[in-house]
Amino acid sequence: MPRKILLIAVLILCFGVKAKEKEKKVTAEEIIETMTETLNPEQSEGVVEMTITTSSGRERTFVYKAYSKNGGEKSLMKYLEPGRVKNQSILMLNNADDIWMYFPGTNRVRKLATHAKKQKVQGSDFSYEDLGSSNEFEDDYSSVLLGDKEKEGKLCYKLELTAKENSNAGYSRLVVWVEKESYVPLVIDYYHEKDPELLEKELILSDVKTIDGIPTPMKMVMYNKLDNTETSMNFRELTYDVDLPDDLFTEMGMKK
Numbered sequence: 001m002p003r004k005i006l007l008i009a010v011l012i013l014c015f016g017v018k019a020k021e022k023e024k025k026v027t028a029e030e031i032i033e034t035m036t037e038t039l040n041p042e043q044s045e046g047v048v049e050m051t052i053t054t055s056s057g058r059e060r061t062f063v064y065k066a067y068s069k070n071g072g073e074k075s076l077m078k079y080l081e082p083g084r085v086k087n088q089s090i091l092m093l094n095n096a097d098d099i100w101m102y103f104p105g106t107n108r109v110r111k112l113a114t115h116a117k118k119q120k121v122q123g124s125d126f127s128y129e130d131l132g133s134s135n136e137f138e139d140d141y142s143s144v145l146l147g148d149k150e151k152e153g154k155l156c157y158k159l160e161l162t163a164k165e166n167s168n169a170g171y172s173r174l175v176v177w178v179e180k181e182s183y184v185p186l187v188i189d190y191y192h193e194k195d196p197e198l199l200e201k202e203l204i205l206s207d208v209k210t211i212d213g214i215p216t217p218m219k220m221v222m223y224n225k226l227d228n229t230e231t232s233m234n235f236r237e238l239t240y241d242v243d244l245p246d247d248l249f250t251e252m253g254m255k256k
Contacts, residue, residue, distance in 0.1 A: 061082070
């Protein structure tokens with residue numbers, strides 16, 4: 001074999017070995033950090049359609065304007081439809097540790113109790129924690145990489161997240177499949193707060209599109225395995241190229 005061809009072959013082999021070594025060095029913490037950053041850009045504004053399906057098949061649909069800032073640390077939901085909740089709003093600060101609701105009929109803002117973080121939003125299968133805790137994967141759970149697995153037809157990192165001692169996590173553990181190329185989670189299994197073997201909910205994320213350079217799941221469906229209900233969330237509109245004022249995330253901002 002000519003020396004030039006041999007040298008190229010050796011370089012290709014070495015590059016392949018180094019690439020594999022680099023891939024092996026990725027840690028569960030690094031995957032979770034990148035995934036969290038991907039899911040929670042600095043700012044966002046969009047319109048979301050949420051459809052709740054009961055165990056009997058009955059559906060209820062809500063449409064709201066969604067805003068977030070500081071990587072999801074602040075979030076605001078302003079309802080557009082149906083008429084009975086139009087102009088109601090929900091403000092979540094400090095990653096949903098602090099929650100307020102505005103009711104236009106009485107022009108009053110009510111602060112929810114601390115434990116409300118684990119309650120359902122509008123009777124859906126998403127809790128306030130699910131929607132507003134952008135930092136929960138990193139702060140409330142310890143993560144372990146279980147290896148590479150195929151899920152939803154994509155090669156993924158499979159991780160197990162276990163609630164840290166004395167954390168306020170709403171689940172005992174999570175199993176997450178993170179798509180290796182985009183770092184978007186495709187499936188998240190949520191296990192009951194008091195029973196790490198009891199699968200409570202499963203979230204399926206799909207229709208991944210690149211929005212302002214960021215891979216984004218445009219559809220999310222949460223399946224409640226205990227109640228036999230489900231809730232879908234679809235983005236009608238979404239942009240990250242915004243500059244949201246801080247006063248939007250205040251009591252006055254809720255009323256505008």
